[in-house]
Amino acid sequence: MFLGVVLPIFYILPTKSSKNVFLLISSYFFYGYWDWRFCSLLALSTIIDFFIGQILFKTVEQNKRKLLVTISLISNLGILGFFKYFNFFVDSFKDISEKIGWNTDYLHLNIILPVGISFYTFQTLSYTIDIYRKRLEPTNNFIDFALFVAFFPQLVAGPIERAKSLLPQLTKKLTPTKIQIKQGIVLIITGLFRKVLIGDTAGRYVDHIFGDLELYKSIEVISALVLFSIQIYADFSGYSRIARGTAKLLGIELMKNFEQPYLSRNITEFWRRWHISLSSWLKDYLYISLGGNRLGKYRTYVNLMITMLLGGLWHGASWNFVIWGGLHGFYLSIHKIILGKKKLNTKNIKKIDFKSIANMLITFVLVLFTWIFFRSTSWDTTMLFFSKIIHWETSEYSLLFITIVFSYLVLIVLFDLFEYITESHTYILKIKSNAIKIGILSAMLIVTFIYMFQADPLPFIYFQF
């Protein structure tokens, strides 16, 4: 509905600045729709980084430049830290303080997490860090910069765009090309289909089973885990597609966030295909800042672990996310040891052989194991999950659950295989006949709307991060 109102007005507006001002107002409306109070946080981050960027660029003295970038880091991460991690650290400290005899209950605050804060914080940070590294010139146009931070299609759940790529697009008059419009429509429809028909529906099983693990039998619990791996992928990649498609309709290109991650042949490849905008951000601004692989073998592993632990914590204030990140850091380090000096080929393979399939399966199982920690809301749930697997209980619905899981897997793998082979998210456009394209897309859209209309909506998973 929102897009239905924004698009016609956007197309009518004649100038670059009127379009950008309108998009900025729309973006703030979009964000304020959840809770208008959080618009102030968004504005604060925008103002701080806009002016720091300006001063930083003009400053030559290294110490002053360091000071400026530190101010940007402290203020942005300070806001993020307060809203996202304050209670986490207070509660984690509580156990220790209670042992000493201190009561820290009064420190726990009722804080609401502003939607998308982790995404736009990282996005604006990349702007000041890039200026500090002299890789980017700041913009003098406040509206353009504010729109870069608040651009509604990717504001609440990414992709986390770099200023280098998004800002230059905003300095020109936004006019979508015919091919962009076609691609945009395909991305929105296929994204909705993924999110609603695959992600949401798989999520219903997952939520009920993980919500009360005690009630379910071993095979049902394992099914819920596999379905969660599908849910999170379909939900987040669906959202990213909708974001990219919407941006295309406005004449803007956003980066791809997913490239068939479950077809990865190893864990390093997985992280080049999963949540690409975050993993590349962590690599460029954290891993490399820590020294990357320039400080020797062991330091490389330590850097990898730190990056992935913090990457886990980025997802949420819970030790479960830290463990999830830690496990991925461990996998990556082991893989780095195995690889040695060999260069890794992560390009799509032309011929899928048995070895590749086996590697894909092993990688999927390794990733699946980490999802246990990611999905469990507490340590007790995690332990209960393992206990359900160890103390095996047969279910009268085993075959039913296997069929359900299999049907979801087949569909998601099929979609990914089309993309993998064609190396395109808009492979439907490669079909020559327009009638066939429209037939497929309209059927997908109608089925999605029919489901949406009669079911309870589920929010995008990554909105909570």
Added chain:
Amino acid sequence: MNKFRQILLFSSAFLLTMILSELFIRTSHLASVSSKEYYDDIGSGRRKNLKYLYFNEGFGIGKFNKYRYIGEANSSKKSKNTIRIALVGDSYVESFHVFERDYFGNFSEKTLKEQFPEKDFEFLNFGMSGFDIGNMYAYHRTFVDKFNPDYILYMISEINLVPNYKYPLRPKTILENDSIVISFDFPISDINNFKNTKFLMQHSSIINMINNGRIKSKKTPIQETLFDKIYYWIKAPKELSKSNKKDVLKYNIDPVTVKIINTLDSEKVIVVNRSGSEWPIEFHKLCLDNGFSFIDLSKTLDLMKRSGNDPNEWKVTRKRGHWNHAAHKAVGEEIANQLIKIIDE
């Protein structure tokens, strides 16, 4: 010719995508086909041998057996050693919101078997969504009796006490010359309507979803679905109801309900208060006068609520509705404990 070719290609692509979507929907059980069937002997009922998966406030899996009720298929024959208990009631009895293994009847069965190891107990679930006391009686006489139950539990709450006949294809219990009659006088238009749409509804989950959407749009305004929060910003707040005072006038029991209670066999029928609050005193007295055994679940359910375990609260979906898992367990055990006393007597 070219236009015709384009239409043909479009239709083929559209249909093929629809068929593939239907295939996915059916195998993943993200939506189901209609579980309703029309039978001459009972009117609208459940389809034979149909497995169902249900999501709403809870998540349930079960099966309608070949005899058209939920659970293991027990025929009319039973061994001498078996005590058969039929459960009659509305959606609370039907228990779509939990797995079949977690519904209260199974807990009762288990408890009774532990108490009387020499006996065999069978709980037959004849619950049906939207049933009122008139429907229950008609179902009992025309269908449940065929299975020779030793006891029939009428699980009733205050809202079931007035026959309202909301569903046109269910038999009605009416009064004719002061005697009770079960009427199968269904409107022809409704029968035809059911028969005309039956094939599509029973074979296409997409069509069934459209029907669900149609039913939902009757309950929730379409503007709310489309505009969400904005709908409430624009919509003027409704006038508050003029009086919040509860009607304290004497409760008048519907004459059909009175007649049903007078007609039922008090040796066989046990009346269960399935709600969390007490029945109208007049109805309670009517049952007492007719010598019925009672099982009152209101105390058990109320106790749960007071101790912070709201029996109708579903934590996962954050909805309030039918009994949750804990309530099913508590209800099952309470029914079994009360039945132990009745059987002992």
